Amino acid sequence: MAKTHVTMKVNGAEVEGLVEPRTLLVHFIRENLQMTGTHIGCETTHCGACTVDIDGMSVKSCTMFAVQANGSDITTIEGVANADGSLSALQEGFRMMHGLQCGFCTPGMIMRAQRLLKENPKPSEEEIRIGISGNICRCTGYQNIVKAIQYAAAKINGVEFREAAE
Amino acid sequence: MNDMTPTREERSAALEGMGCKRKRVEDIRFTQGKGNYVDDVKLPGMLHGDFVRSPHAHARVKSIDDSEALKVPGVLAVITAETLKTVNLAWMPTLAGDVQMVLADGKVLFQNQEVAFVVATDRYAADDGINKVKVEYEALAPLIDPFKSMDADAPVLREDLAGKTSGAHGPRKHHNHIFEWTVGDKDLTNAAFSKAEVTIKEMISYHRTHPSPLETCQCVCSFDKIKGELTIWGTFQAPHVIRTVVSLIAKLPEQKIHVISPDIGGGFGNKVGAYPGYICAAVASIVTGKPVKWVEDRIENLTATSFARDYHMTTEIAATKDGKVTGLRVHVLADHGAFDACADPSKWPAGFFNIVTGSYDFPVAHLAVDGVYTNKAPGGVAYRCSFRVTEAAYCIERAMDILAQKLGMDPAELRLKNFIKPEQFPYHSALGWEYDSGNYGTAMRKAMEKVKYAELRKEQAAMRAAFKRGETREIMGIGVSFFTEIVGAGPSKNCDILGIAMFDSCEIRMHPTGAGIARVGSKSQGQGHETTWAQIIATEIGIPADNIMVEEGNTDTAPYGLGTYGSRSTPVAGAAIAMAARKIKAKAQMIAAYKLEVHEDDLEFDIDGFRVKGLPEKFMSMKDICWAAYNSVPPGMEPGLEAVSYYDPPNMTYPFGAYICVMTIDVDTGVYKVKRFYALDDCGTRINPMIIEGQVHGGLTEAFAIAMGQEIRYDAEGNVVTGSFMDFFMPTAVETPHWETDFTVTPSPHHPIGAKGVGESPNVGGVPAFSNAVNDAFSFLGSTHIQMPHDYWRNWAAAKNLGVLAA
Numbered sequence: 001m002a003k004t005h006v007t008m009k010v011n012g013a014e015v016e017g018l019v020e021p022r023t024l025l026v027h028f029i030r031e032n033l034q035m036t037g038t039h040i041g042c043e044t045t046h047c048g049a050c051t052v053d054i055d056g057m058s059v060k061s062c063t064m065f066a067v068q069a070n071g072s073d074i075t076t077i078e079g080v081a082n083a084d085g086s087l088s089a090l091q092e093g094f095r096m097m098h099g100l101q102c103g104f105c106t107p108g109m110i111m112r113a114q115r116l117l118k119e120n121p122k123p124s125e126e127e128i129r130i131g132i133s134g135n136i137c138r139c140t141g142y143q144n145i146v147k148a149i150q151y152a153a154a155k156i157n158g159v160e161f162r163e164a165a166e
Numbered sequence: 167m168n169d170m171t172p173t174r175e176e177r178s179a180a181l182e183g184m185g186c187k188r189k190r191v192e193d194i195r196f197t198q199g200k201g202n203y204v205d206d207v208k209l210p211g212m213l214h215g216d217f218v219r220s221p222h223a224h225a226r227v228k229s230i231d232d233s234e235a236l237k238v239p240g241v242l243a244v245i246t247a248e249t250l251k252t253v254n255l256a257w258m259p260t261l262a263g264d265v266q267m268v269l270a271d272g273k274v275l276f277q278n279q280e281v282a283f284v285v286a287t288d289r290y291a292a293d294d295g296i297n298k299v300k301v302e303y304e305a306l307a308p309l310i311d312p313f314k315s316m317d318a319d320a321p322v323l324r325e326d327l328a329g330k331t332s333g334a335h336g337p338r339k340h341h342n343h344i345f346e347w348t349v350g351d352k353d354l355t356n357a358a359f360s361k362a363e364v365t366i367k368e369m370i371s372y373h374r375t376h377p378s379p380l381e382t383c384q385c386v387c388s389f390d391k392i393k394g395e396l397t398i399w400g401t402f403q404a405p406h407v408i409r410t411v412v413s414l415i416a417k418l419p420e421q422k423i424h425v426i427s428p429d430i431g432g433g434f435g436n437k438v439g440a441y442p443g444y445i446c447a448a449v450a451s452i453v454t455g456k457p458v459k460w461v462e463d464r465i466e467n468l469t470a471t472s473f474a475r476d477y478h479m480t481t482e483i484a485a486t487k488d489g490k491v492t493g494l495r496v497h498v499l500a501d502h503g504a505f506d507a508c509a510d511p512s513k514w515p516a517g518f519f520n521i522v523t524g525s526y527d528f529p530v531a532h533l534a535v536d537g538v539y540t541n542k543a544p545g546g547v548a549y550r551c552s553f554r555v556t557e558a559a560y561c562i563e564r565a566m567d568i569l570a571q572k573l574g575m576d577p578a579e580l581r582l583k584n585f586i587k588p589e590q591f592p593y594h595s596a597l598g599w600e601y602d603s604g605n606y607g608t609a610m611r612k613a614m615e616k617v618k619y620a621e622l623r624k625e626q627a628a629m630r631a632a633f634k635r636g637e638t639r640e641i642m643g644i645g646v647s648f649f650t651e652i653v654g655a656g657p658s659k660n661c662d663i664l665g666i667a668m669f670d671s672c673e674i675r676m677h678p679t680g681a682g683i684a685r686v687g688s689k690s691q692g693q694g695h696e697t698t699w700a701q702i703i704a705t706e707i708g709i710p711a712d713n714i715m716v717e718e719g720n721t722d723t724a725p726y727g728l729g730t731y732g733s734r735s736t737p738v739a740g741a742a743i744a745m746a747a748r749k750i751k752a753k754a755q756m757i758a759a760y761k762l763e764v765h766e767d768d769l770e771f772d773i774d775g776f777r778v779k780g781l782p783e784k785f786m787s788m789k790d791i792c793w794a795a796y797n798s799v800p801p802g803m804e805p806g807l808e809a810v811s812y813y814d815p816p817n818m819t820y821p822f823g824a825y826i827c828v829m830t831i832d833v834d835t836g837v838y839k840v841k842r843f844y845a846l847d848d849c850g851t852r853i854n855p856m857i858i859e860g861q862v863h864g865g866l867t868e869a870f871a872i873a874m875g876q877e878i879r880y881d882a883e884g885n886v887v888t889g890s891f892m893d894f895f896m897p898t899a900v901e902t903p904h905w906e907t908d909f910t911v912t913p914s915p916h917h918p919i920g921a922k923g924v925g926e927s928p929n930v931g932g933v934p935a936f937s938n939a940v941n942d943a944f945s946f947l948g949s950t951h952i953q954m955p956h957d958y959w960r961n962w963a964a965a966k967n968l969g970v971l972a973a
Contacts, residue, residue, distance in 0.1 A: 037199015102692025
C-alpha cells in the first residue's frame with residue numbers, strides 16, 4: 001500500500017515517518033517511534049489506555065490515523081516527567097496514593113488527568129470522576145486514582161493535600 | 167549510646183517491613199510508561215500472526231482455501247489444522263483433562279473459534295490475509311441452553327468423544343456430558359430434609375462473564391533453529407506450568423524452552439490457561455524460523471479466551487423453624503462451553519465449590535455437579551476468585567437470604583445464629599474441608615455496628631411504608647454477605663496441575679554489601695509482589711526492603727512455581743519467602759556467633775541484627791553479617807548467604823469477611839444507586855495495608871460490575887451479543903461506588919507469617935452483597951429471587967413482573 005510522509009512534534013521533538021493511510025496513530029507511536037508507554041486495551045475507543053495529548057486535547061490514539069495527526073503537537077506518557085527526570089506531580093500522586101496496580105491503564109489515565117487539571121485546576125471529586133470516565137481501570141476501583149489526581153492538584157496549586165475523610 | 171543512635175522504632179521503620187504502607191517500587195516505571203509488557207517486545211524480523219475465526223457457533227468446515235491469502239503482500243503462511251497435524255498439534259490438552267482444538271478440525275464448536283492462523287510481516291498485512299482466506303461452512307444446529315444439553319435429541323457437539331463413556335473425571339451420562347462430581351453424604355442429607363421443619367429451594371444462576379484484563383492475552387515466540395531453543399514471552403500467570411506444558415505437547419526438551427512473563431496488564435484468571443494463539447505462534451516461529459507475535463484484540467478476548475462462571479445452582483436448605491440450619495443440598499449444572507478448559511487443580515472438576523457450606527455449621531450436606539458441553543467458548547476460569555469459590559459463596563449467601571425471608575428473620579441474625587463458632591476451629595465442614603481459623607461473629611457484629619444496621623432497617627421499613635402509601639417510587643435494599651474463602655492451593659495431598667504438586671518457591675541470594683535478590687515462583691499481574699515480597703524478607707532478616715530486589719516470571723532464573731491465581735501467592739509463595747528468609751537468618755546466626763565469639767544460642771535477633779543476650783553492646787548487624795558471609799565464615803562452613811525454599815502448604819487458608827451494601831432502586835426506570843458499601847476483610851496478618859486496601863477496592867469494583875450488568879450473553883443462534891466494551895459492562899469512575907474498607911485480624915495458625923491472602927475476597931463477598939441488596943429491595947413486593955446481573959432493564963422488568971408499574 002502506498003505510503004504517506006508525516007511529520008509531527010512528539011514530546012517536543014520533531015519526528016517523521018512513512019505510514020500507510022490506514023496506520024493508526026497508536027501504532028505509529030508504538031511501532032515507528034518505539035515509544036511503548038501508550039497502550040492498546042480495546043481498539044474501540046472505550047478504554048482510554050491509548051490516550052495521548054494532541055494540540056491541547058485528550059485523544060484516544062487507537063481511533064485516529066497517523067496521517068490525521070500530521071503537523072500536530074503530541075505529548076505521550078514519555079514526555080510527562082519533570083525536566084530534571086523527577087516524577088511530575090501526577091506521576092508522584094499516582095504512586096503516593098496507590099492509584100495504579102498493573103500499570104496498563106496508567107499512562108492513558110495520567111495523560112487524561114494532566115489535561116483535566118489544565119482545564120480545571122481545582123476539580124471536585126465528581127468533576128474528576130466525570131473527567132476520567134473515558135478511561136477504564138480494571139484494578140483500582142478508581143477511588144485511589146481520584147485521590148492521586150487530588151494530590152497532584154493540591155501540589156500544583158501549592159496547597160496542602162488532605163485526603164478526604166472516609 | 168549517643169543521640170545519633172537510632173531508636174528501635176527508627177531501626178524498625180527503616181526496614182519498611184511487614185505492616186508498613188510501603189509505596190510500590192513498580193510504580194516508578196509504570197507511571198513513566200516504562201513498563202515492559204508483551205506487546206512492547208520487539209525482535210528483529212518479527213512476524214505477526216492473527217486468526218481467521220468462525221462466524222458460526224456450530225458448523226462443519228467443508229474446505230479452507232488460502233490461495234488468495236498467500237498472494238497478499240506481506241503474508242507468508244497460513245496455518246490450518248492440517249498443518250498442525252503434521253506436528254501432532256491440531257489438538258491440545260486442557261488443564262481440566264479434556265482436549266481442545268487448536269485450529270478447527272472438521273468442525274467449529276463456538277463463534278469466533280480459531281480456524282486458521284495467518285502469518286505476515288505486520289499486523290495489518292495479517293488482517294488483509296485473514297480477509298482473503300475462504301472457508302466453506304455447513305451450518306449445524308447450535309446448542310446454547312445448558313438445560314437442553316442432555317436432552318435425548320440434543321445435537322452431538324464433540325464427535326471426537328464418540329463412544330467414550332468416561333472422561334477424565336469418571337463416567338459420562340450423555341454425549342454432551344463431561345463429568346458428574348459428587349461430595350457429601352447423600353443419605354444423611356436426604357434424611358435431614360425429610361424431617362426438616364422448614365425448607366427452601368431455588369435455582370440460583372451465576373451468569374457467564376469474563377475477566378477481561380485491560381491487556382489482552384498475547385505472546386511472542388522465537389525459535390532458534392541452531393540451538394533448538396524456544397523462547398516465549400507471554401501474558402502467563404503461571405510461566406513454569408506453561409514451560410512444562412509446551413515441553414510435553416511440543417516434545418521439546420524442557421531446558422530448551424525459556425518462558426518469560428514480563429509485566430502483565432492484569433490477569434484475573436484470564437491468563438492462567440493455554441490458548442491456541444500460543445501454540446500457533448510457536449509453530450509459526452518454528453516453521454518460518456522467525457519470531458512471531460500474537461496479540462488478541464478485545465473482541466477476541468471477550469469471545470474466545472476463557473470466560474468465567476455459567477453455573478446454575480439448584481439450592482436447598484433444611485432448617486428448624488427458629489432458624490438453625492440442618493442440611494444443605496446443591497445440584498449444579500455447569501456450562502463449560504465447547505471444551506472443558508476449566509483452570510482448576512487437576513482432581514477438582516468443579517474447583518473448590520464444596521466450600522458451599524460457607525461460614526455456617528451445616529451438620530450434613532450433599533453436592534452434585536454435572537458439567538456439560540454447549541456451543542459456547544471454552545472455560546471456565548476463576549475470575550478473581552479461588553476455583554469456583556465465588557460461585558459457592560454466591561450460592562450459599564443468596565440461599566441464606568431466601569431462608570431468612572421464609573422464616574421472617576433478619577438475614578444478619580440468621581447468619582449470626584448459624585456461624586461456625588471460634589472454638590470450633592479447626593473446623594471440619596460437611597463437604598470435607600478443614601477451616602483453619604475464624605472469628606465470624608466478631609466481624610459480623612463490627613460490620614453491623616459500623617453501618618448502624620438497626621437504623622438502616624428502620625429507614626427501610628419507613629421507605630417501604632411510604633412506597634405502599636404511594637409517596638415514593640424508590641425502594642431500598644440492604645445486602646448482607648458473609649463469606650468464607652478457601653485459597654492458597656494448595657497442599658500436595660489434594661492439589662496438583664497435570665501431576666505437579668501446587669507448592670511454591672523462593673530463592674534468596676544475599677550480596678556482600680547487605681543487599682540481595684529474591685526470585686519467586688509467583689507472578690504479579692498488578693498485585694505488587696516486587697514491593698510486598700521484599701517487605702516479608704525485610705522483617706524476617708532485618709535488611710531494608712529497598713535493598714531487596716524481587717524478580718519473577720523468568721523460568722530460567724526463578725525457582726519452579728505454580729504461579730499467581732486463586733489468591734495463592736501470599737498463602738504459598740509468601741510462606742516460601744518467609745521460610746527461605748529463615749534459612750538465611752539461621753546461617754547468619756552461625757556467622758554472627760563466630761564473629762562475636764559466643765555460642766549461637768547466646769544470640770537473639772533484634773530487628774536488624776543479632777545481639778548477645780545480656781550484653782546489648784555486643785551486636786552484629788545483618789549488613790555486616792552479609793559481608794562476613796563472603797569474607798570470614800566459621801571454619802568448615804561454605805561461604806555465601808543463599809537459600810531456597812519450596813513450600814508445600816499443610817492446609818488451605820480461609821479468609822473471611824462481612825460486607826454490607828445499601829442500595830435504592832427506582833422501580834419505574836430500574837435505575838439503582840449504591841448508597842453505601844462497607845467491606846470488612848479478615849485476611850490474617852497484613853503485609854502492606856495500602857496494597858490490601860487497593861486490592862479490596864479493585865475486587866469490589868469487579869464484583870459490582872458482575873452483579874450489576876457484566877455478562878457474556880449469547881443469542882439463540884450462538885452469536886455473542888456482548889462482545890465489545892460497548893456492550894460488556896465495564897464500570898467507569900462515574901458508575902463505581904465509593905468503598906468503605908475495614909478489617910479484623912485472625913492469623914492463619916499454619917502459615918509461617920499468619921497471612922491468608924486477600925485479592926479475591928472482595929469479588930467473592932461483593933457479588934452476593936450487591937445481589938442480596940437488589941433482592942432485599944424487591945422482597946417486600948413478593949419476590950423471592952431475581953437472577954443476576956441486575957442491570958437497569960432487569961430491575962425494571964422485575965418491578966413489572968411484580969405488578970408495581972402503572973399499567
